Amino acid sequence: MKLYYMPGACPLATHITLEWIGKPYDTQAVARNELKEPAFLALNPVGSVPVLVDGDLILTQSVAILEYLAELHPEAALLPRDVRERADARRWLSFVNADLHKAFSLVFGKAGYTDDAAAQEKLAAGGKAKAMQLFGVLEKQLEGKQWVTGTRSIVDPYLYTVLRWAHSLKMDLSGFPNLLAFHERMNADSGVKAAVAAQGLQ
């Protein structure tokens, strides 16, 4: 099994999940310019990471990859078995992927939407404002909890990855003590540390 990633980007969530599962895996760092080259486009026509290759299975899209890994390794208990609890975990995974990550796409991927520099700045500001609003929802969800859904799941590495982006952009999260505590707990986790170090991050 091999994970294609760019350091610090959304595949970090999958990288941490692979560490938590604890089975052997390979990784391949991909430079941004390589994403749009034919060799990589053959893996993912969209030209983005993550890509997970498992034998003859080539899987793209973070949600599909994370759920695949959780279901392949039920012993890691990264998705609840109970149908309602599993639906709730999927709800939060979608929240982080389709809402929160999407908001950051307006910041990091603003050049993909318009060539106009002023419009790009507006997009980035709008993305950050949206992300702050969504962090507020997660702040409430984390009240009294160690993990987003109450038990450790594939949602947590994804939220951690996005929180790293917020820190790198120097967004002010001081109004979100539960999120900051979650970030610190994840920083102290051995699987998180291993994935972060393997990607050459601090």
Ligand SMILES: N[C@@H](CCC(=O)N[C@@H](CS)C(=O)NCC(=O)O)C(=O)O
């Ligand atoms: N919908 C995809 C989005 C993947 C995505 O946005 N990947 C980013 C890194 S976080 C990327 O590869 N960006 C480079 C590009 O699109 O050129 C997913 O959920 O996996």
